[in-house]
Amino acid sequence: MIVELFGPPGSGKTTLAHALASRLREDGYSAEVIRSYRPAIRSGALDLGALLFVSRIVSATVSTAKVIFFPRNGRSNLSKSLLMLRAMPPKKPIWRARAWQQILKLSHAWDRAKLAHDILIFDEGYVQAVGSLAALNGNADKAVLETMLGDVPVADLTIRVLAPRATVATRLRQRMEREPPAERLFEADFEVNMRSLGVFETISDILAVSGRDVVCAKTSSQRSTMKSTQVVERAIIARYILGTTDGEHRRVEQPSETLGFHGP
Structure with a gap:
């Protein structure tokens, strides 16, 4: 079973996913928990600067090559990613590369998750990817968002993570303080991340109209996160049991699906 979370940076997706x-x-x-990205954290006053920058590029190059050339769906996943970028390209080259x-x-992790019997929770799935592209592009065109969301693979259960604007802003500033300066070169700036709140609001409206199975989780405080965890867990278990009864999660012998996105 695949569960995906979406929401603006700083909303608490990873914390909720692990809970x-x-x-x-x-x-x-x-x-x-399947995490697509693990940012570096400053371990002290020392900033390795250029060394961290180069190591990030080398690591990204090696891991990307493995995804493209070794899995059986590597070339297909490459095509999927390029089509999504073409539909909503980020403004800066380094943002596009990331x-x-x-x-x-x-795409690679999703293909593997479809063959698993376990409950796999993506703290950043395809809905998050679409929202991130729109935020980095700066133009959250609703028609394009509708097309992209309609074509990307759909999780068994989608969780919208909600936190007040002020809470998101505080968390983002704290995150930036922990990041090495070199790491910030790869990240969207504070203003872009804050504008993404509107992007994900639009996405939520689109999903609601489309009939997508979405559960909301509030993460403004530790107490609300714990309460939301209980509610969402019940929804996951109910969906998992239903899927198992229907045989939906016995997919290990079924062929991998492909993304239907064709761009504008």
């Missing part, structure tokens, strides 16, 4: 996986494991389910790499890795 969900932990509760599910405590209740006897096999659950894992987004392309992340979508490529997401």
Whole structure:
């Protein structure tokens, strides 16, 4: 079963994803968090600067090559990522490179998740990828968003992560303080991340009209996060049991699906 979370940076997606996986494991389910990106964190006053920058590029190049050339769907995943970038290209070249790499890795991880019997939770799935591209592009055209959301693979359950604007702003500033300066070259700036709140609001409206199975989770505080974790866990278990009964999650012998996105 595939569960994906979406929401603006700083909304608490990763925290919620790990809390969900932990509760599910405590209740006897096999659950894992699939993270598409792990930013570096400053370990002290020392900033390695250029060394970190080069290491990030080398690491990204190697991991991307593995995704393209080794898996059986590598070339297909490459095509998917390029089509999405062409539909909503980020403004800066370094943002385009980072987004392309992340979508490529997401496609590879999603293909593997479809063959698993476990509950796999993506803290950044295809809905998040579409929203991130729109924020980095600066033009959240609703028609383009509708087309992209209609063509990307759909999770078994989608979770919208909600946090107040002020809370998101505080979390983003704290994150930036922990990041090495070189790491920020790869990241969207504070203003872009804050504008993404409007992007994900539009996406939520589109999903609601489309009939997508979406559950909202509030993460403004530790208490609200714990309460939301309980509610979302129940929704996941109900969907998982239904899918298992229908045989939907016995997909290990079924062929991998392909993305239907064709661009504008």
